[in-house]
Amino acid sequence: MKYLKIPAATISRLSIYSRALEELAQGQETVVSSKRLAEICGVNPAQIRKDLAYFGQFGVRGVGYFVKELLFDIKKILGLNKQWKLAIVGCGNLGCAVVAHESFVQQGYNFVCAFDVDPMKVGLKLATGITIHHVDRLVDVCRLEGVEIGVICTPPNSAQEVADRFREVPVRGILNFAPVQLQVCDTCRVEHVDFTVKLDNLAYHLTAN
Amino acid sequence: MKYLKIPAATISRLSIYSRALEELAQGQETVVSSKRLAEICGVNPAQIRKDLAYFGQFGVRGVGYFVKELLFDIKKILGLNKQWKLAIVGCGNLGCAVVAHESFVQQGYNFVCAFDVDPMKVGLKLATGITIHHVDRLVDVCRLEGVEIGVICTPPNSAQEVADRFREVPVRGILNFAPVQLQVCDTCRVEHVDFTVKLDNLAYHLTAN
DNA sequence: GCCTGTGAAGACGTTCACAGCA
DNA sequence: TGCTGTGAACGTCTTCACAGGC
Numbered sequence: 001m002k003y004l005k006i007p008a009a010t011i012s013r014l015s016i017y018s019r020a021l022e023e024l025a026q027g028q029e030t031v032v033s034s035k036r037l038a039e040i041c042g043v044n045p046a047q048i049r050k051d052l053a054y055f056g057q058f059g060v061r062g063v064g065y066f067v068k069e070l071l072f073d074i075k076k077i078l079g080l081n082k083q084w085k086l087a088i089v090g091c092g093n094l095g096c097a098v099v100a101h102e103s104f105v106q107q108g109y110n111f112v113c114a115f116d117v118d119p120m121k122v123g124l125k126l127a128t129g130i131t132i133h134h135v136d137r138l139v140d141v142c143r144l145e146g147v148e149i150g151v152i153c154t155p156p157n158s159a160q161e162v163a164d165r166f167r168e169v170p171v172r173g174i175l176n177f178a179p180v181q182l183q184v185c186d187t188c189r190v191e192h193v194d195f196t197v198k199l200d201n202l203a204y205h206l207t208a209n
Numbered sequence: 210m211k212y213l214k215i216p217a218a219t220i221s222r223l224s225i226y227s228r229a230l231e232e233l234a235q236g237q238e239t240v241v242s243s244k245r246l247a248e249i250c251g252v253n254p255a256q257i258r259k260d261l262a263y264f265g266q267f268g269v270r271g272v273g274y275f276v277k278e279l280l281f282d283i284k285k286i287l288g289l290n291k292q293w294k295l296a297i298v299g300c301g302n303l304g305c306a307v308v309a310h311e312s313f314v315q316q317g318y319n320f321v322c323a324f325d326v327d328p329m330k331v332g333l334k335l336a337t338g339i340t341i342h343h344v345d346r347l348v349d350v351c352r353l354e355g356v357e358i359g360v361i362c363t364p365p366n367s368a369q370e371v372a373d374r375f376r377e378v379p380v381r382g383i384l385n386f387a388p389v390q391l392q393v394c395d396t397c398r399v400e401h402v403d404f405t406v407k408l409d410n411l412a413y414h415l416t417a418n
Numbered sequence: 419g420c421c422t423g424t425g426a427a428g429a430c431g432t433t434c435a436c437a438g439c440a
Numbered sequence: 441t442g443c444t445g446t447g448a449a450c451g452t453c454t455t456c457a458c459a460g461g462c
Contacts, residue, residue: 008410011409012409019389033444040390044433053444053445053446060439062442063440079416107408148415149412181249197225199318200224200287201220202358202398204223206382206398218453253455255424266423267422269421269422270420273420
């Protein structure tokens with residue numbers, strides 16, 4: 001596996017395919033062609049075959065792909081065949097929404113601890129039962145719990161500080177919801193969920209013509 | 210303007226540049242070079258110059274760009290020199306977080322109405338003062354308010370239905386937070402904010418080596 | 419000397435078209 | 441016949457390198 005450089009877009013699409021396959025599996029479908037899957041996901045059939053080809057041969061010529069098998073294989077490629085331990089920082093509406101996000105638990109993403117700066121929130125429990133710690137205890141608690149991925153849902157001006165603490169843990173991956181570019185070291189990967197950029201894209205395209 | 214096909218990535222970067230310039234302007238900086246701006250945004254300097262070149266000439270050779278002027282120009286390009294009217298559907302944690310998102314108001318994005326299916330929520334007011342309507346009234350209220358962009362924060366299984374209603378309004382842009390591929394007509398543009406895909410990307414890269 | 423603006427080169431990703439196989 | 445797997449063609453985006461101008 002992974003002999004070649006895999007396009008970033010391929011990984012994102014695998015995630016989409018996995019979601020579509022999950023639907024198909026629930027609908028009792030056993031086989032799917034690249035054409036069919038492509039329609040569901042809104043991509044080119046050749047794209048799907050190429051994406052999969054980076055990782056091996058999963059289909060049967062003249063037939064298609066077995067839904068459950070392919071789903072299993074894609075999840076394995078993505079690293080979803082294990083439980084991930086996550087920490088959330090910032091327990092406002094957004095933080096709560098993220099922790100509660102149903103598809104996360106289902107995919108093996110477990111929030112094992114939560115942090116906030118607000119003394120009023122410290123000690124309270126989130127809906128999932130985890131207790132909110134003060135952000136000053138981030139490094140200790142994350143080490144203790146074996147956190148692998150940090151999620152930042154703080155206001156923009158404290159996001160970098162949080163990232164620095166995550167670095168100290170160390171945490172190897174950060175999902176950042178704050179609208180700022182984070183500075184991190186090479187051993188830490190950041191994925192940025194940026195509402196504003198997406199909205200600006202809409203504004204541009206609705207303005208353009 | 211817009212003589213050529215503009216790469217989608219260029220538009221997203223303009224949004225990033227605008228954010229960085231906003232920071233610089235607040236820091237009382239009057240001039241910035243493509244090199245400096247590139248460092249802040251984590252891109253190649255030539256990239257910035259190329260991106261801007263699609264829309265005209267904004268800099269001064271030997272000097273750089275005037276921060277405020279460039280900020281103004283980029284905002285105009287993105288269509289942020291007007292107020293946008295948005296509607297939110299789904300007033301759970303995520304919906305509330307989105308409506309309250311500070312940078313939105315600041316950028317001219319105004320939520321003028323809100324909807325939910327839950328009868329317990331209908332009639333309540335959000336923090337910003339807007340009243341929650343039942344989603345059955347979506348088409349009427351959106352027309353009345355002149356909504357231009359719809360934001361979907363519902364669970365995945367009702368997202369398509371909401372998109373269909375938005376189509377009836379009609380709304381020309383949708384920001385979708387639900388983890389499903391929406392089917393819409395050509396005249397409506399969808400931007401998808403997909404947490405799960407981003408997390409899966411992290412999982413993949415933390416697993417890979 | 420310094421920094422923008424830009425054609426040309428290069429890297430990258432997607433789509434095509436068909437060989438290979440059930 | 442039908443659909444996958446894949447080299448080759450194509451198109452797009454990014455980076456380089458330098459001319460142009462302050």
